[in-house]
Structures are given as structure tokens and as C-alpha cells.
Amino acid sequence: LVVLESVDVRKSYAAKGFFARGRSTQALDGVSVQLHRGETLGLVGESGSGKSTLARAMTRLLPIDSGDVILKGEGITHLSTKAMRPYRRMVQMVFQDPYASLDPRQRVVDIISEGPIIHGTPPAEAHTRARRLLGLVGLDPSAADRYPHEFSGGQRQRIGIARALAVEPEVLVADEPVSALDVSVQAQVLELLADIKAELGISMLFVTHDLRVALQICDRIAVMRHGAIVELGPTAEIFASP
Ligand code: ADP
Ligand code: ADP
Numbered sequence: 001l002v003v004l005e006s007v008d009v010r011k012s013y014a015a016k017g018f019f020a021r022g023r024s025t026q027a028l029d030g031v032s033v034q035l036h037r038g039e040t041l042g043l044v045g046e047s048g049s050g051k052s053t054l055a056r057a058m059t060r061l062l063p064i065d066s067g068d069v070i071l072k073g074e075g076i077t078h079l080s081t082k083a084m085r086p087y088r089r090m091v092q093m094v095f096q097d098p099y100a101s102l103d104p105r106q107r108v109v110d111i112i113s114e115g116p117i118i119h120g121t122p123p124a125e126a127h128t129r130a131r132r133l134l135g136l137v138g139l140d141p142s143a144a145d146r147y148p149h150e151f152s153g154g155q156r157q158r159i160g161i162a163r164a165l166a167v168e169p170e171v172l173v174a175d176e177p178v179s180a181l182d183v184s185v186q187a188q189v190l191e192l193l194a195d196i197k198a199e200l201g202i203s204m205l206f207v208t209h210d211l212r213v214a215l216q217i218c219d220r221i222a223v224m225r226h227g228a229i230v231e232l233g234p235t236a237e238i239f240a241s242p
Contacts, residue, residue: 002070003203004091004171005034009057009067027053029227030067035171040197040204042218042235044211049224051207055175058205059091060084072170089119094171096176098160102148108134108159109144115167126166133162137192154185161192172197175207189211190217215239 011028014020027050035041035058043051054061058069060076068077074089092115095101102111112130117123124125131144137158148156157177164172174193178186194217208214214221214235221238223231231238 001037002034003037003072004058004205006054006058007068007070009054009069010035010065011053011057011062012065026227028064031229032067033222033229033232035203035205036220037203038197038201039234040194040206042214042215042221043205043207043213043224044209044221045224046205048208050227051209051224052175053227054224055093055173055205055207059093059173060087061093065092066156079080081135085167089146089167090169091171091173092164092167094157094160094164094172094174094177095179097175098148098153098156102156102159102163104148107145107147111148111159112163112166115163130166133166136165136196137162138188152185154189156191157181157189161189161196165196169202171203171205173205173207176209177206178213179210180209186213187216193217211239227231 008030009028010030012024015023015025031054040135043054045051053062057064060069064077068075070076071087071090076084079087109127109130112133113123116126116129131141134141134143139155139158148159151159151190177193178189181189190213193204196202199233206218218235221235222229223238
């Protein structure tokens with residue numbers, strides 16, 4: 001069963017600066033890929049191959065030039081902002097640098113409750129659920145009343161994961177979620193993501209340039225080069241191929 005897919009998605013960026021002369025970069029050159037329910041699909045490839053662009057296009061954080069993004073059978077490319085709202089909830093993103101994406105002035109409990117409150121959950125209930133989520137991601141309940149800078153990188157990534165889970169998404173799009181962490185901490189966060197996927201039945205699109213990380217967490221792997229998927233298959237097959 002396909003939960004999220006891109007169909008022939010193209011995206012180019014205009015080159016910037018005095019010497020740009022109207023040039024552009026074709027970041028995605030007609031990419032079609034399907035995320036199956038319950039799987040972790042890795043997007044791997046060298047820096048600049050288009051992984052981040054594809055990930056953001058599939059969350060609709062980034063407008064595309066042509067093609068379509070389909071969530072649970074419905075094309076979401078041309079939906080209005082209002083019509084997009086339920087889909088925004090269903091697909092949540094986890095970023096590389098949790099510090100950059102966590103508001104330093106907000107308490108952890110408010111960071112995690114913000115999404116549910118926007119989507120209509122009463123604040124008191126959202127706060128209760130946020131505190132429960134902290135336990136799920138392996139943080140002490142006392143973390144709720146502290147601020148992001150009081151935590152280590154790995155702990156901050158757990159906060160980022162809790163924030164994503166708070167709106168009960170069906171898909172997590174994780175863009176290099178462990179790349180900024182020490183190797184020992186990477187393993188713990190990867191384990192957490194694997195547990196979450198198994199327990200909550202969430203599907204995951206997982207961007208990484210690190211093959212060791214991909215081998216650990218991905219069920220299937222799509223290899224990207226120059227804005228296209230050049231290989232796609234079960235992780236073991238991709239790693240076995242010469
Ligand atoms: P990856 O995630 O694999 O490193 P990206 O999707 O970030 O690849 O980038 C794909 C290509 O698009 C690269 O050539 C990159 O320089 C270019 N690119 C990405 N984001 C922008 C942007 N905001 N403006 C201009 N070019 C961009
Ligand atoms: P990543 O590690 O995800 O590939 P980068 O370090 O390439 O990210 O890019 C960081 C930010 O800069 C992103 O928001 C990306 O869209 C933007 N960016 C990447 N390449 C370019 C570019 N050639 N021109 C302008 N912005 C870019």
C-alpha cells in the first residue's frame with residue numbers, strides 16, 4: 001500500500017547573484033518514487049544530488065515546477081493552503097539541526113503542544129499529551145518546563161521527534177536527522193526512530209548521505225544522482241550491488 005508518492009516531480013532553482021545570467025539548477029529531473037505503508041525508505045546520494053529538495057517537495061514545504069505529490073491517493077499539489085491543512089498534519093518533518101528548528105524562547109512543553117493546538121486540540125489536553133510524549137522519546141518528564149538550550153544535541157533531536165509526533169502523523173520525513181550528532185548518540189536516536197516506526201506504524205522517508213546509517217535503518221533505498229533516482233531496491237540488494 002502506497003502512502004506517499006511523487007509522480008514525475010521537477011524542480012529547478014534560479015541561480016542567484018551578478019554572474020547568474022538566468023542560469024538555473026535542475027534539482028529534480030522528473031522523480032517518481034513511492035513510500036509504502038510502514039516502511040523506512042532511504043534517500044541516499046552525494047551532496048547536491050537532490051535528496052533534500054525531494055524530501056521537502058514531498059512534504060509540500062517546497063513548491064514544485066511540475067509533476068504531482070500524492071498522499072493516500074489524493075493529489076495535493078494544487079490544493080489551497082486551507083485544503084492542505086489535514087495533509088500538513090499527516091506528513092511531519094524532522095530536521096538535521098534540531099536547535100535551529102526549536103524556538104529558544106519556548107518551553108519544551110509549548111514547543112511540542114504548538115502543532116496540536118493549531119489543529120484544534122484544547123491547550124490543557126495538548127500539554128498533557130506533550131508530557132506523555134516526552135516519556136515516549138526517552139526524556140524525563142521534568143524536561144517539559146525547560147528550554148531547548150538546556151539539552152544536548154541528542155536530547156534536542158528527541159524533542160524535535162516528539163514535536164513531529166504530537167500531531168499524530170502517518171509519515172515522518174527525516175532530513176539527515178542524525179548527521180549533526182556524535183556517532184554513539186546517532187545509534188540511540190536511530191533506535192528511537194526504529195521503535196517509533198514499529199510501535200506507531202508510521203512510514204518514514206529518511207534522507208542521509210551516510211551509507212552506514214542507511215544500512216542500519218532503511219528497509220529500501222533510493223539512490224539519487226543529479227536530480228534523479230538511479231537505483232531503487234531493498235537495502236540488502238542495494239548494498240550487495242557492485
Ligand atoms: P542534497 O540534499 O542531495 O545535498 P539538494 O536537494 O540540497 O541536494 O540540492 C540539489 C541541487 O539544488 C544542488 O545543486 C543545490 O546546490 C541546489 N539547491 C538546493 N537548494 C537550493 C536553493 N534554495 N537555491 C538554489 N539552489 C539550490
Ligand atoms: P543540505 O545539507 O541539506 O544539502 P545545504 O547545506 O546544501 O543543505 O543547503 C543549506 C540551505 O541552503 C538549504 O536551505 C538549501 O535549500 C540552500 N541551498 C543549497 N544550495 C544552494 C545554492 N546553490 N544556492 C542557494 N541556496 C542553496
